Amino acid sequence: MRVKITADSTCDLSRELLEEKHITVMPLHVLLGEEVLEDGVTCTPEKIFRYVKETGGTYNSAAANPMEYYEFFTPFARDYDAVIHISVGAGFSSCCQNARLAAADLPNVTVVDSRNVCTGQGYLVLRAADMAAAGAGPEEILAEVEDLAGRVELSFVLDRLDYLSKSGRCPTILAFGSNLLKIRPCVECIDGELKVGRKYRGPTVKCVAQYVKERLADRTDLDRDLIIISSCMPLEGCVEAERQAIAEYGPFRRCYETAIGSTIGSHCGPGTIGVVVARKAAEKET
Known part of the structure; x- marks a missing residue:
């Protein structure tokens, strides 16, 4: 069974690790004044810090909306037997809620609340990707990730x-x-x-x-x-x-x-x- 692992960009894994482990991430939005950028794509921490220093302006981050998640999941749902998306913790963002709304229309997509952020979330993503590469099924991966989230x-x-x-x-x-x-x-x-x-x-x-x-x-x-x-x-x-x-x-x-x-x-x-x-x-x- 072919299982695809995806995650929110907040997992903060390096591009090399993402490519090696065949993990695809959904970028969050970053708002710099009136400009809307994508985490890890068109925005870096250096850009934010430079913007704040030079302009004194404000910044914020925002989750992808349900339609964006639906469009993100759809190709993987078509090409894989199962898709497991490991989301930034629901207590930090609406990402998990929005991803689950999108997944409701895709029977083979499951969204996991990592209950974590940054590489705490990334740790779960890596474990899931390693298990998927080793041939584990979605039920086994989900059970492991849910347990690992508490550890x-x-x-x-x-x-x-x-x-x-x-x-x-x-x-x-x-x-x-x-x-x-x-x-x-x-x-x-x-x-x-x-x-x-x-x-x-x-x-x-x-x-x-x-x-x-x-x-x-x-x-x-x-x-x-x-x-x-x-x-x-x-x-x-x-x-x-x-x-x-x-x-x-x-x-x-x-x-x-x-x-x-x-x-x-x-x-x-x-x-x-x-x-x-x-x-x-x-x-x-x-």
């Missing part, structure tokens, strides 16, 4: 909070105070929501090394198959600090490095960096 751990360290403030997700006074005191908060995806966890203080490179140690050290509950490093215009030395910490507190069989796209990058801002891992699946009773 993925997505977190980031933010270098600055002004972009989170612009998006309305962080009070301006908090952003100002954090930047002034060089506080680097860790943001985690928990139960389908982004929540602030531990706050680090000091140079970002030092904070990043400590953050990765706390995410990985002495843990026996992690699935050591895959870890993903995600970053948005990282500061010098930060990716290297993550690599070194992962090597020390790993090992993982695979480590992918991806750039955060314009939809998520526009909220978290430049200098953001994090890791995505998953806990082991619970052992099944025999």
Whole structure:
């Protein structure tokens, strides 16, 4: 059985990974003033940050509408036995709702709420694509992805909070105070929501090394198959600090490095960096 895996562009997987795994993404819209762009196609985080710096203008992101999803799904529904679309978490966007409205008219298309965003969502997409390539059927893939959605751990360290403030997700006074005191908060995806966890203080490179140690050290509950490093215009030395910490507190069989796209990058801002891992699946009773 031929199964096609698709996802919203918020999965933030590299073009190379998407091509290698035969994954096709649906771009979200990015609004820069009066201009409507497509995430990962005509818009990058660099373009957003340059626009904000030069014009002081506003930006936002928007989901594809049901008709756009229907047109996106239709060729795959015709050419494959089943299509599994892994959506950005329903708590973050109307993408999942709109995709499900479109899929209602396509019997072999199933939309999965990843309950996550960025490479937390991307982790699920990769697992589904690997299973599809290995010949797994849609029911087996769906069961695995639904279970994995509750085990993925997505977190980031933010270098600055002004972009989170612009998006309305962080009070301006908090952003100002954090930047002034060089506080680097860790943001985690928990139960389908982004929540602030531990706050680090000091140079970002030092904070990043400590953050990765706390995410990985002495843990026996992690699935050591895959870890993903995600970053948005990282500061010098930060990716290297993550690599070194992962090597020390790993090992993982695979480590992918991806750039955060314009939809998520526009909220978290430049200098953001994090890791995505998953806990082991619970052992099944025999």
